[in-house]
Every structure is written in structure tokens, then in C-alpha cells.
Amino acid sequence: MAEREAERSVSQTVRAQLALRELIVSGGLRPGERISELQAVEVTGVSRTPVRMALVRLEEEGLLEAIPSGGFMVKAFSERDILDSIELRGTLEGLAARFAAERGVSSRDLEPLKQCLDEIDGLVRREPISMEAFSSYVALNARFHVLLAELSRSPPLIRQIDRASALPFASPSGFVMAQSALPEARQILLIGQDHHRVVVDAIENREGARAEAIMREHARLAARNLRLALRNRTHLDLLPAMALISAG
Amino acid sequence: MAEREAERSVSQTVRAQLALRELIVSGGLRPGERISELQAVEVTGVSRTPVRMALVRLEEEGLLEAIPSGGFMVKAFSERDILDSIELRGTLEGLAARFAAERGVSSRDLEPLKQCLDEIDGLVRREPISMEAFSSYVALNARFHVLLAELSRSPPLIRQIDRASALPFASPSGFVMAQSALPEARQILLIGQDHHRVVVDAIENREGARAEAIMREHARLAARNLRLALRNRTHLDLLPAMALISAG
DNA sequence: ATCGGAGATAATGTATACACAGAGTATTCT
DNA sequence: AGAATACTCTGTGTATACATTATCTCCGAT
CATH class of the missing domain: 1.20.120.530 (GntR ligand-binding domain-like)
Structure with missing residues (x-):
């Protein structure tokens, strides 16, 4: 419950970013795999707007890669x-x-x-x-x-x-x-x-x-x-x- | 007109990002000055959503700095x-x-x-x-x-x-x-x-x-x-x- | 007169609805 | 039967409406 309070104190965007990063780093998504916003919404439990913000930040962070036609995929490293x-x-x-x-x-x-x-x-x-x-x-x-x-x-x-x-x-x-x-x-x-x-x-x-x-x-x-x-x-x-x- | 066509081919987000970067680099906003979303909307002519995306990207780029209480300001460099x-x-x-x-x-x-x-x-x-x-x-x-x-x-x-x-x-x-x-x-x-x-x-x-x-x-x-x-x-x-x- | 609190206002954070583009599938025509 | 076209459906891009928070101002009390 206290944990829930603590979670509530940070923005949805940050929570989504943390959840998605955890998902990527833990290997829940394979490199090269596309991550849809709908999927991200289900995982994080927040709306599309903060999810999109989180995705942009994760792209800048280097974990995701923008797909030219739209959307993001997990970045693959050689x-x-x-x-x-x-x-x-x-x-x-x-x-x-x-x-x-x-x-x-x-x-x-x-x-x-x-x-x-x-x-x-x-x-x-x-x-x-x-x-x-x-x-x-x-x-x-x-x-x-x-x-x-x-x-x-x-x-x-x-x-x-x-x-x-x-x-x-x-x-x-x-x-x-x-x-x-x-x-x-x-x-x-x-x-x-x-x-x-x-x-x-x-x-x-x-x-x-x-x-x-x-x-x-x-x-x-x-x-x-x-x-x-x-x-x-x-x-x-x-x-x-x-x-x-x-x-x- | 052809220019207008070319502009239309890129996303609103990118256009906003370019316009805001130009504004910052050209000195239109002083370092440390807060940049409100409303202001950015007026400058770029696009809606708040792509403006916010552009602001996040410019922050990651290092031109803007997030204000803890919310919003962004032009980053000041010593x-x-x-x-x-x-x-x-x-x-x-x-x-x-x-x-x-x-x-x-x-x-x-x-x-x-x-x-x-x-x-x-x-x-x-x-x-x-x-x-x-x-x-x-x-x-x-x-x-x-x-x-x-x-x-x-x-x-x-x-x-x-x-x-x-x-x-x-x-x-x-x-x-x-x-x-x-x-x-x-x-x-x-x-x-x-x-x-x-x-x-x-x-x-x-x-x-x-x-x-x-x-x-x-x-x-x-x-x-x-x-x-x-x-x-x-x-x-x-x-x-x-x-x-x-x-x-x- | 100054400090503190309460309220109002403005701006950000969030959600959702709409529009458009792309991909996939089914149907039709050759 | 195969290929091409059209239609549908999924998903992203954008806009706007709503909620929440922070700041500023004003009023009152000390």
C-alpha cells in the first residue's frame, strides 16, 4: 500500500518508462521486435499519451529504434x-x-x-x-x-x-x-x-x-x-x- | 507553395522540433527562460501533442532542461x-x-x-x-x-x-x-x-x-x-x- | 506592515476521440 | 488458377477536452 502511494507520487510517464525499460532489459521483447503502443498500454496500465512520451525517451536513451514507417522496435546490437x-x-x-x-x-x-x-x-x-x-x-x-x-x-x-x-x-x-x-x-x-x-x-x-x-x-x-x-x-x-x- | 508541400511531407512533430530549435539557437529565448507549451504552440502552429514530443526530444538533445515542477526551460551553459x-x-x-x-x-x-x-x-x-x-x-x-x-x-x-x-x-x-x-x-x-x-x-x-x-x-x-x-x-x-x- | 493562508488562475499531465496511412486479405477478373 | 485490385482492419499521428497541480495574488489576522 505504501508502495502504491510511492508509485502514485511519480508521473505516469516515468512509471511507464520504468516498466517498459524493465520489460526490454529483462528480455521480454526480442531485439528487432516491434513494440506497439497498444501493447505498451496494456503492460504499463497508463494511457497512450504518457506511453508515447516514454517510448520517445527510451528511443533517445538508445533502447528503442524508430521505425521509418512509424512506431518503435527494440534496438538490436551487434x-x-x-x-x-x-x-x-x-x-x-x-x-x-x-x-x-x-x-x-x-x-x-x-x-x-x-x-x-x-x-x-x-x-x-x-x-x-x-x-x-x-x-x-x-x-x-x-x-x-x-x-x-x-x-x-x-x-x-x-x-x-x-x-x-x-x-x-x-x-x-x-x-x-x-x-x-x-x-x-x-x-x-x-x-x-x-x-x-x-x-x-x-x-x-x-x-x-x-x-x-x-x-x-x-x-x-x-x-x-x-x-x-x-x-x-x-x-x-x-x-x-x-x-x-x-x-x- | 512547393515549400509548403515539402513541409507537409514531414510530421508535425519534426516540424515543431525544427522550428523550436531554430528559435532557441537564434537566441529568441534567453537561457534559463521558461518555454510554455502554449507559446510553443503559437510559434509552431501545431497542436500541443506534437509540441510536447518536440520538447521532450529537444530536452534529450540538450537544448532544453526539464523543470522539476513541470515544463521546460532553455538550458543555460556556463x-x-x-x-x-x-x-x-x-x-x-x-x-x-x-x-x-x-x-x-x-x-x-x-x-x-x-x-x-x-x-x-x-x-x-x-x-x-x-x-x-x-x-x-x-x-x-x-x-x-x-x-x-x-x-x-x-x-x-x-x-x-x-x-x-x-x-x-x-x-x-x-x-x-x-x-x-x-x-x-x-x-x-x-x-x-x-x-x-x-x-x-x-x-x-x-x-x-x-x-x-x-x-x-x-x-x-x-x-x-x-x-x-x-x-x-x-x-x-x-x-x-x-x-x-x-x-x- | 508583514506574514500566512486560502482561493483563483494558468499551465502541465493525462485521457480519449478522430483521421489517416499501411498492411493484409478476400474477391473478382483475366 | 493466378494475379491484381479493392476493401477492411489495425495502428500510428494529431487534436482536443478534462483533471490536477503549482504559482500568484489577495485578504485577513497578528
């Missing part, structure tokens, strides 16, 4: 698109790290980042890593990335990073990941954690170029891991693979 | 925001140049770029440069940047560059520029032309790192020039200054 997007995000985050280092952040600003990393350490050090721990990790990792972006103190850059992270494989959807993938996921987590510590250190010491280089290398490594994962498994369940790489 | 955006665009274009060099483009792919640069040469070599020549230059320069982005063959990156270029100071709004600024604008044009030639050369020779570095340096120089221009003139007419830098 493997190359995904790998490029990861490198793209890494490049932007590298710029953010450089900005943070060059603009001179106080050690007080870095405190939240370090705390975030410590919390992650508490999760990934123990073995084997549980499904719940992995979920927590994904959330914490996302928080770290947000904090790093904000450290740049550059609204345009933060905005662009947000957009680059809006794609499914950059969203905290780790819960889709298969149990069997957990062990190797943990390896990636540990390496990523190391990278993050180096970045914080570089920023603290005002080494802009080094901070930037690390973030870019970090993304390239993540892309490489994803490519390997895609080679080993079938191409079928791309979404879990995307969730996996979101840990990077 | 000087730092603008400088950061230029460097951001340079970083993305640098990545595009590197992709182009590393993925191996044929010299046939580079032909349109070279032709574009030759056309620009024909415009800027003669002195003094006229207002018409400058307008032509801005259009050609925009084409060069689009061609370079496409050379990366990376849809996600192209998309992101498009968005980074959607802001006013990256749009071909050079016609606003004052006559008096033309001479120094020409200097920037010539330097930019040199940079572009180097980039094409680097891509042709598969030197990814060099191609990327040049584009980033190019953007940094453009940012520096803008900063100087803002110091010399008053802060008042930022739009002409933004037009000036769009030449970079």
Missing part, C-alpha cells in the same frame, strides 16, 4: 556495437578521471570513492562469491562509476557518461547472470577492483594522464573479456554476457 | 560547460579517428573527405573572407566532421558524436557571427584546415594514436581560442562566440 560502446564509455570515464585529477579534488571528495571500494572488497574477497554478493557488487560498482563521473565536476561530461551507461550491458542487471559464470566473474571483479584503486590513487596524486590511461585500459580489458566470453558460450544468451561485463 | 563540451567532442572524434585508422579504411573511403577539404581550401585561401564564404565554410566543415565520424563505422560512436555536436556552439549557426570577427576567424579556419589534413593523412597511414591525438589537440586549441575570445569581448554575446568556435 557484438561490435557492444564492444565499441564499452570502449566508448571507457574513453569518457577516462576523460572524467583526467578532469578530476587536473581540476584538483580534495582528499575529502575522494572519501566516498574509497569507502565504496572498501565495501566492494568486503564482498569479493571471500570465496565463493554468492549470487546476492554479486548483486550487491553490481550496485556498488555502479555507484563507484557515478561517483567518479561526478568527480569531474563537468555536467556535460556526466550527462554523456550517463547516456553511454544507459545501454543494457552497462546497467546493473547482473541478476540475470547464470550461477555457473560466477567463478570467472569473480576474477574480473578482482582485476576491476585493482584498476579502480589505481585510478583513485592517480587522481589523488594529480596524475591526470595516468588516471585517464587506466580507465581506458580498464574498458579495453572489459571488452576483451566479453569477447572471450562470447567465443566460449553460444551467442544465444547475450544478455547474461552483457550483465557479466557490466561488472568491469 | 563558460566551463562550453569549454568542456568542446573537449568532450574532440575526445569522441579522436576515438572515431583512431577507429577509422585501426579498422583500415580504403583510400576510396577517404576520397570524400579530401574533396571536402579541397572545397574548403578554395574558400579560405582567398582574402578577405566574405560572410557568404564563411557560411559555406561552416556547412562544409560540418560535413567533414560527419564524414570523419562515419569513417569509424561505429554506430554507437557516431550516435554519441551526433549528440555531442547537437549543442548550439557545435551547430552551423555561423551566420550570427559579427563582421568584425571575420579576420581572426579566418586564422582559426586555416589552422583547423591544417589539422584536418593531418588527421586524414594519419588515418591513411594507419596511425591510430596519431590520428586520435591530433583531433584531441585540435579541440583543445579550439577551446583555448574560445577562451581568449571570451576574455577580449564582453560575455554578453556568447552566441556569436559559439558560432565562431564551431569553425574549429
Whole structure:
């Protein structure tokens, strides 16, 4: 009931957007599949007007693609698109790290980042890593990335990073990941954690170029891991693979 | 009349979007000023529904900002925001140049770029440069940047560059520029032309790192020039200054 | 005189009705 | 029987009417 109250406080448009995004990311609609407004109305329970607004926003977000003759379809990403997007995000985050280092952040600003990393350490050090721990990790990792972006103190850059992270494989959807993938996921987590510590250190010491280089290398490594994962498994369940790489 | 026919072929939403963007970029509305739907309806001549769609798209584009209590306002950019955006665009274009060099483009792919640069040469070599020549230059320069982005063959990156270029100071709004600024604008044009030639050369020779570095340096120089221009003139007419830098 | 509250007004958010375009199917003609 | 055309039906694009919320003003009380 309280939940219902909370839902009522946000606009129908936002509710529709969240519901539709959830539907798309969870794989309820296949890439390339058309999403009709009527269908969206049934799913979300709101009228066509807010649904249309939500669809436009999801298109701008990159999850949907406008069909020339009208309407929208779920955007399909090639493997190359995904790998490029990861490198793209890494490049932007590298710029953010450089900005943070060059603009001179106080050690007080870095405190939240370090705390975030410590919390992650508490999760990934123990073995084997549980499904719940992995979920927590994904959330914490996302928080770290947000904090790093904000450290740049550059609204345009933060905005662009947000957009680059809006794609499914950059969203905290780790819960889709298969149990069997957990062990190797943990390896990636540990390496990523190391990278993050180096970045914080570089920023603290005002080494802009080094901070930037690390973030870019970090993304390239993540892309490489994803490519390997895609080679080993079938191409079928791309979404879990995307969730996996979101840990990077 | 034929124009009227052509207008009728595109949707009301697109027409509204174009009209409103023109209004904002031309300075018809001051930054921070609220834009009411009623006002937008009067300006565009279409109904509220397509107007709302256009407003949402312009928000995603970065020209408008949503007001928490409802509605939209023209987004205000600080000087730092603008400088950061230029460097951001340079970083993305640098990545595009590197992709182009590393993925191996044929010299046939580079032909349109070279032709574009030759056309620009024909415009800027003669002195003094006229207002018409400058307008032509801005259009050609925009084409060069689009061609370079496409050379990366990376849809996600192209998309992101498009968005980074959607802001006013990256749009071909050079016609606003004052006559008096033309001479120094020409200097920037010539330097930019040199940079572009180097980039094409680097891509042709598969030197990814060099191609990327040049584009980033190019953007940094453009940012520096803008900063100087803002110091010399008053802060008042930022739009002409933004037009000036769009030449970079 | 100033602050607070209540009411009115205007603007946004939402819903629905209508118009038009496109696709699919059925029927008719060759 | 096959193909072409016409008709229907589904779905998007647009307009407008309604509801809700926020802001501004005015009046009253302290």
C-alpha cells in the first residue's frame, strides 16, 4: 500500500518508462521486435499519451529504434556495437578521471570513492562469491562509476557518461547472470577492483594522464573479456554476457 | 507553395522540433527562460501533442532542461560547460579517428573527405573572407566532421558524436557571427584546415594514436581560442562566440 | 506592515476521440 | 488458377477536452 502511494507520487510517464525499460532489459521483447503502443498500454496500465512520451525517451536513451514507417522496435546490437560502446564509455570515464585529477579534488571528495571500494572488497574477497554478493557488487560498482563521473565536476561530461551507461550491458542487471559464470566473474571483479584503486590513487596524486590511461585500459580489458566470453558460450544468451561485463 | 508541400511531407512533430530549435539557437529565448507549451504552440502552429514530443526530444538533445515542477526551460551553459563540451567532442572524434585508422579504411573511403577539404581550401585561401564564404565554410566543415565520424563505422560512436555536436556552439549557426570577427576567424579556419589534413593523412597511414591525438589537440586549441575570445569581448554575446568556435 | 493562508488562475499531465496511412486479405477478373 | 485490385482492419499521428497541480495574488489576522 505504501508502495502504491510511492508509485502514485511519480508521473505516469516515468512509471511507464520504468516498466517498459524493465520489460526490454529483462528480455521480454526480442531485439528487432516491434513494440506497439497498444501493447505498451496494456503492460504499463497508463494511457497512450504518457506511453508515447516514454517510448520517445527510451528511443533517445538508445533502447528503442524508430521505425521509418512509424512506431518503435527494440534496438538490436551487434557484438561490435557492444564492444565499441564499452570502449566508448571507457574513453569518457577516462576523460572524467583526467578532469578530476587536473581540476584538483580534495582528499575529502575522494572519501566516498574509497569507502565504496572498501565495501566492494568486503564482498569479493571471500570465496565463493554468492549470487546476492554479486548483486550487491553490481550496485556498488555502479555507484563507484557515478561517483567518479561526478568527480569531474563537468555536467556535460556526466550527462554523456550517463547516456553511454544507459545501454543494457552497462546497467546493473547482473541478476540475470547464470550461477555457473560466477567463478570467472569473480576474477574480473578482482582485476576491476585493482584498476579502480589505481585510478583513485592517480587522481589523488594529480596524475591526470595516468588516471585517464587506466580507465581506458580498464574498458579495453572489459571488452576483451566479453569477447572471450562470447567465443566460449553460444551467442544465444547475450544478455547474461552483457550483465557479466557490466561488472568491469 | 512547393515549400509548403515539402513541409507537409514531414510530421508535425519534426516540424515543431525544427522550428523550436531554430528559435532557441537564434537566441529568441534567453537561457534559463521558461518555454510554455502554449507559446510553443503559437510559434509552431501545431497542436500541443506534437509540441510536447518536440520538447521532450529537444530536452534529450540538450537544448532544453526539464523543470522539476513541470515544463521546460532553455538550458543555460556556463563558460566551463562550453569549454568542456568542446573537449568532450574532440575526445569522441579522436576515438572515431583512431577507429577509422585501426579498422583500415580504403583510400576510396577517404576520397570524400579530401574533396571536402579541397572545397574548403578554395574558400579560405582567398582574402578577405566574405560572410557568404564563411557560411559555406561552416556547412562544409560540418560535413567533414560527419564524414570523419562515419569513417569509424561505429554506430554507437557516431550516435554519441551526433549528440555531442547537437549543442548550439557545435551547430552551423555561423551566420550570427559579427563582421568584425571575420579576420581572426579566418586564422582559426586555416589552422583547423591544417589539422584536418593531418588527421586524414594519419588515418591513411594507419596511425591510430596519431590520428586520435591530433583531433584531441585540435579541440583543445579550439577551446583555448574560445577562451581568449571570451576574455577580449564582453560575455554578453556568447552566441556569436559559439558560432565562431564551431569553425574549429 | 508583514506574514500566512486560502482561493483563483494558468499551465502541465493525462485521457480519449478522430483521421489517416499501411498492411493484409478476400474477391473478382483475366 | 493466378494475379491484381479493392476493401477492411489495425495502428500510428494529431487534436482536443478534462483533471490536477503549482504559482500568484489577495485578504485577513497578528
